[in-house]
Amino acid sequence: MTNRDIISKIKTIVTPYTQRKEGLSEFDESTNFLNDLEINSANLVDVVLDVEDEFDIEIDNESMEGMMTVGDARDIIIKKLND
Template sequence: MNKEQIIEQLKDIIKPYVQDQSALDSLTEKTDFITDLKINSANLVDVILDIEEKYSIVIDNDSMERMVNVEAAMNIIETKLAEKS
């Protein structure tokens, strides 16, 4: 799975939690979940749970704390998927 595919899948996952559609449309690896997308911390937990479900992975607390932007989420997803295979 390449980075573009993961970004598209992340967009689908976070879409229900984003108020500003234009921010979602311009999502890049550097997009911050809280600052740029205005996802509150409670919804960020929901995003993480949705990511775990989508990819059948478990995201530990250390990884959760690092998951503040799209790039970090992608790196964590790729790492967890690699550990599974």
């Protein structure tokens, strides 16, 4: 799976939880879930669960702690896929 595939899957996952839809038009690895997309923090836990389902991985609480941007999520996904 390429970097682009992963980022595009992340975008699909976060779209229903995104309150600031403009944030989706400039979606890249620097996009911050809380500030740029205004996803509320309870929904950010839902994002983590959806990422686990989509990529068939388990994200431990320590990894979840730092999942603030698309790039953070991508890095965690790649690490878990290679574990």
